[in-house]
Amino acid sequence: MGVAHHSNYAVWFEVGRTDWIRKAGLSYGELENRGFLLPVVDLHCRFISPARYDDTLFIWTWVGEMRGPKITFCYEVCRADEGTLLARGETIHFWTDRNLKRFNLERKEPRLFRLLSERIFSGQTEE
Template identity: 40%
Template sequence: MYSNKSKVKVRYAETDKMGVVHHSRYYPWFEVGRGEFITESGMTYRDIEEKGVMMPLVESGCKYIEGAKYADELIIETFIEELNGAKVIFSYNVIRENDNKLLAKGTTTHVFVNNEFKIINIKKKHPDMWGKINELYDKE
């Protein structure tokens, strides 16, 4: 399966009084990874939305293994865990680059909806979009 690797560097503002990254900061990093993953399909979120498709978040989770610290250089590894016509589950591994240590694992679940927020099957409604996303899901 294909995975995208995005790099982020921990900013001081992302840390708490204990000197570690606050748990809420992982979700924006997931968004960075997800956006770059989608771009690898040959589309952008803007392209998808211009076709009348949105991907609202319906569930998320994160397991924190070890805290990242200020100035750590991180790799956000993003891949599709599950894909069907109505939803996609992205998985993320947050890895400290200098020692390849897994710091956190997360998931976000998104459904495909139209402009009226009605769930759609993109496999049927937008086969071109489905093909681009599914190609990355099936890619070895």
Template identity: 40%
Template sequence: MISETVIRTRYAETDQMGIIYHANYFVWFEIGRTEFFRLFKMDYKELEDENILLPVIDVGCKYIQSAKYDDEIIIKTKLTKLRGVKLIFSYEIIRKKDNVLLAEGYTKHAFVTKELKPINFKKKMPHVWEALNQSIEGGN
């Protein structure tokens, strides 16, 4: 399953050259991830209410072409791995008007409690685990 979220780049996101500042792509990954969870009628607030956090433990981005001010972009997000206490999302950032791939990246997360202790998410929320697992092509 792939979540697609469309946003318009803002002037405040640009650098002195009129190009979107590189760190904003990581913010866009978060937007994509948040919308991905909404597909399962789940949001970060609900997870936090259940004493579950998903800190980023690794992140990467490959920049291919520059996004610029006022571009409409599509954030494509998919869950690519779900195993143990870890999950990995992959992202594609695409300029909507010409369907050009601007960047691709990933984030790796761990299921932890508010005390930052690993948590068995499969046991704590089996219905959500199963739905997430099924969102990966063929499951894990």
């Protein structure tokens, strides 16, 4: 059909999320090495206009909510050359340990919570 398959959007969301975490000062790999996981528990995507093969895209990423064990990442996928909004979505995650037991990040790792909170409340989004 000449358009990107819908499954790519979940991958693009992951790229945006991973980059957001990296720009907060940690790689996702470092989080995992410390025993902190962020499994996706819900994903929503609203398709607005199709991405075409060879499009260059921006994935705007920000945190919509971080409370208790829950963190919600929000995304907008745009075509780079003209800024056309292609999709809008969000993923919901829970902070878990390696056994997938949920925990409250603020209580378990206050320094990491503060680091992420500073980034969230600075209003920064990433592409």
